[in-house]
Amino acid sequence: MFLRLVADSFGRRPRRKLLTGAALALGMAVVTAAFSVSLDVGDRLAHEFRALGANLLVTPQADSLPLEIGGVDYRPVNSGAYLPEQDLGKIKTIFWHNNIVGFAPVMEVPAEVSTASSSAAPVKTTLLGTWAHHSVVLPDSRTYATGMDQTNSWWHVDGRWFRDDAPEAIVGKSFAARTIVKPGDTLHINSSDRSIALTVTGILSAAGPEDDAIVAPLQIAQQLANKPGQYRRLYVSALTKPEDDFARRNPTTMNAADLERWSCSPYASSIAYEIKQVLPGVDAHVIRRVAEGEGSILTRVRMLLWLASVAALLAAVLAVGASSAAAVIERRSEIGLMKAIGAGSGTIGFLLAAEQLLLAFVGGGVGYGLGIVLARFLGEKIFGVAPEPSVLVFIVILALAACVTLLGSAIPLHRASRYEPAPILRGE
Numbered sequence: 001m002f003l004r005l006v007a008d009s010f011g012r013r014p015r016r017k018l019l020t021g022a023a024l025a026l027g028m029a030v031v032t033a034a035f036s037v038s039l040d041v042g043d044r045l046a047h048e049f050r051a052l053g054a055n056l057l058v059t060p061q062a063d064s065l066p067l068e069i070g071g072v073d074y075r076p077v078n079s080g081a082y083l084p085e086q087d088l089g090k091i092k093t094i095f096w097h098n099n100i101v102g103f104a105p106v107m108e109v110p111a112e113v114s115t116a117s118s119s120a121a122p123v124k125t126t127l128l129g130t131w132a133h134h135s136v137v138l139p140d141s142r143t144y145a146t147g148m149d150q151t152n153s154w155w156h157v158d159g160r161w162f163r164d165d166a167p168e169a170i171v172g173k174s175f176a177a178r179t180i181v182k183p184g185d186t187l188h189i190n191s192s193d194r195s196i197a198l199t200v201t202g203i204l205s206a207a208g209p210e211d212d213a214i215v216a217p218l219q220i221a222q223q224l225a226n227k228p229g230q231y232r233r234l235y236v237s238a239l240t241k242p243e244d245d246f247a248r249r250n251p252t253t254m255n256a257a258d259l260e261r262w263s264c265s266p267y268a269s270s271i272a273y274e275i276k277q278v279l280p281g282v283d284a285h286v287i288r289r290v291a292e293g294e295g296s297i298l299t300r301v302r303m304l305l306w307l308a309s310v311a312a313l314l315a316a317v318l319a320v321g322a323s324s325a326a327a328v329i330e331r332r333s334e335i336g337l338m339k340a341i342g343a344g345s346g347t348i349g350f351l352l353a354a355e356q357l358l359l360a361f362v363g364g365g366v367g368y369g370l371g372i373v374l375a376r377f378l379g380e381k382i383f384g385v386a387p388e389p390s391v392l393v394f395i396v397i398l399a400l401a402a403c404v405t406l407l408g409s410a411i412p413l414h415r416a417s418r419y420e421p422a423p424i425l426r427g428e
Helices: 002-012 014-052 085-093 173-179 218-225 256-263 268-278 288-330 332-340 345-382 391-417 421-425
Strands: 056-060 100-115 123-130 134-137 143-146 156-159 168-172 186-191 194-205 214-217 233-238 282-286
Touching: 014 288, 014 345, 014 391, 056 268, 085 100, 085 134, 085 268, 100 143, 100 218, 123 173, 123 218, 168 173, 173 194, 186 214, 186 218, 194 214, 194 218, 214 218, 233 268, 256 268, 268 282, 288 391, 345 391
Parallel strands: 123 214, 168 194
Antiparallel strands: 056 233, 056 282, 100 123, 100 186, 100 233, 134 143, 156 194, 168 214, 186 194
């Protein structure tokens, strides 16, 4: 009998129920899209942010040790500490090894450059030794491909990258413009009484000091500096979560529980800490300009999505409340008659609430379907990849639809439970 009353209510007032359901469906569609994108936005933005460059810098620990006498820092500008290249595979053994997108060692060597086609005096510049596409042997004998094309993916090479095992190089666009160098030319590099000839394979646009430098394989820089198997700095690009106040705490002052929680969160600082544990004699820093920029953008995007969700929920509450109030006024005679034949206020309230909940589940289900379509559209337009449907989001949307419906109907249902049958049946 109860189910029949609920079904009859929908059959006798389809227009009002349709309008209420449409308001719920639209509100839940916006919330579904916001939730789906929000759950996916962290990983998507983290991958997009990797185009900003490395967010971790590894340097020799000796470079960080102070050398002051009488308040004067006597450390040389280009400290002489170097790190062994053979240890780099250990980076992929840390707890967050899957978050390491790429890494590339760097060694800078001052050099004088002359070309075979020019009789001008040699030009002083910097030769930057690094990896382009290098295969690193990991401790478990697997190989991992990495290089500057992964850590600095915004670098554009007109031509092609050099091969790491060949006497080749790419030159910055500013250096190429002032020396009239083009792909295919041969450069004669002289540094510290050592010389080598390199073939230019491309012109680099890096929007930085590299535009006025020469970029060559790391082994070339090691040969010119007479530092075989060593490097000066290591740039690491890692997928991280935005740092908060907890992330910035000093791990040496944490208790065991906090240290475990901090280590099990992919903060840039915690990944840097783990790199220091596996690479002896290094000091790993977070490049704050990149890390803080990522966190700021991600926080603002999520805040925008939450504001849109709250606005959609408030609009749905108001729409449901207005529809419920109008429905209760229309059904005064029905409510009065049910009370006159013995129905209590609780029974009537339960009946009206059941009608609203059934409407909430229908509207929430339709809204979820519409929201998934909207989320896929937004995901493809913004990130190029659509978020996948989630059962968790579906359950949350149904629960929110029920809460929104009950919240919007609370005052009208309370008013209906207080109706007296006698004045209603007399037409007062």
